[in-house]
Amino acid sequence: MESCPIEDAPLFTFGVIADIQYADIDDGFNYTRTKRRYYRSSLQLLMNARESWSRSAVKPSFILQLGDIIDGFNKQHDSSDQALDTVMRELSTCPAQVHHVWGNHEFYNFSRDTLMKSKLNSSPPCDSGGGGPDTGDIYAYHFNPTPKFKIVVLDAYDVSVLGRTVSSVQYNNALNILKEHNSNEDLNHPPAEEGIKRKFVKFNGGFSRDQLNWLDGVLSLSDKNEERVLIVSHLPVHPLSTEPICLAWNSEDVLALIGAHGCVVCFMAGHDHNGGYHHDRDSGVHHLTLEGVIETPPDSDASGTVWVYEDRMFLKGSGRTADRLLLFTWPPDETQIM
């Protein structure tokens, strides 16, 4: 039975999993051919995670799927719908509602319009509160599993060439940003050998001013209501929580924003399959990048169950996802609010 070493009852628990990238194809490799990709057996690892959530001593309140649920290769094999049905069938037997984050592989398979109308849109109905920005077609929302704890789902590809039609203003704006920082013919190829500039690649994206203004409003209200906030996004934003090539284009803007609000306790992401972690002592925020299922051997696992308390979260990891105790600075230290 899954259990937490902390004896007292949590406020709630939730399951978390990232970068499943399922495809019914033989194993392959990442771009640099340093890591094997287990496209078919990623489904078995999803099943393992689901079983562990079902057996958990405390039933999870929800599951967070951090993006890249099926691999882009499905598009080439004309199997996007079939692959999505296969993983969604598994997720439908999870013991709680699944909240989906969108990553680059969602956009390799589907347009933004299609995703908005699909089962991968887990945002609440418009009139129920918790909705995203009023403008555009940004996939961002929030929900409260308990009155004093909020989860905010962000759209890290709101500014991106992925998922946007080539003739759209958004596509051209994103292409201009990308070309300003990356002069390579192949825009998936990073513009530098090392350092933060590597984030300017086509398989990443960023957050629009509209989305950041909306987030600012949500976090201001959470500060006022003394809610703790967990933000989730496919792309990480702290350079010490990931390889720079996986960062969101305007990661600094998000860091500045969350640093200005004491309510944020954790920022969770996927995308970097190696995972990562950094506790930003200036803002008090824990930046956790979850290991990707796709690069996890079939005899291991990559997923977790998070036990949430007033003053801490405990990640009970499976396989190569390590256990982690994340202590909150609560109430927020005024000197930490930048």
Ligand SMILES: Nc1ncnc2c1ncn2[C@@H]1O[C@H](COP(=O)(O)OP(=O)(O)O)[C@@H](O)[C@H]1O
């Ligand atoms: N260093 C690189 N140079 C050129 N293309 C790359 C590089 N890294 C990745 N790509 C390409 O970018 C796309 C996304 O990369 P991929 O590794 O599939 O993303 P993810 O890590 O999200 O699975 C793929 O088409 C891949 O071939």
